Amino acid sequence: MAKSNKPIVWGLFAAGGTISAFVVPAMILVTGLLVPLGVFGEDAMSYERMTAFLGNWIVKVVLLGVVILTLWHAAHRLRVTAHDFGIRSDGTIAMGVYGFAGLFSVIALFAVLAI
């Protein structure tokens, strides 16, 4: 049987799609809307609270998992969707989308480990 990287690519895509479906709507609601609009009070995401929260190793691992898998999911889906928008240069698109996901994954890893 010919070797293919499709199962890995697809497995990660599906994992990212599932995890992001469960948690990203609530994350956006909290970090992008409720907290900035002051629903949880003035210091809901204060520096002290956030550094304490991210000081926990379980939080670090879970957050990194969510961020990296979601970025991968989005990159892979956008690569396929680019074709539907009439863009036929798959190689360039693949480099761009996977590069974006990879770059932000590495930055996230360094930042989370340093906090």
Added chain:
Amino acid sequence: MSRKPYVREVPKTTWYMRNGRYMRYMAREVTCVFLALYMAGLVIGLVRLMQGPEAWQSYLAGLSSPVAILFHLIAFGFACYHATSWFNVTPKAMRIPQGDGFVPGKTIVGAHYGLWGAASLVIIVLMGVL
């Protein structure tokens, strides 16, 4: 062979605009752009947090700007559309044997929605007590 074969014209970049079903398909696919942008913003937030209290404070101020609120409102809509479209097709990917047949699709979709609600509640409550 026909001398005048019928070639149905399909505009390469706007084909999905003439049918609601295609539009919903494209909307579903485009949800990934908003997921990626939100995650990129979150990663920038992690960097700002790493840089110290002042950097974090200016990041928080940015989150309160009208542009950021508007972006997150739109991103929230697309994230919810991603979640519902993803959960609605789960029976296609999960065939769970039960007796002589399979667990009905509605049960599988319902379980996902239930878990989604529970996970969302945990995240919101966690933020409230943090």
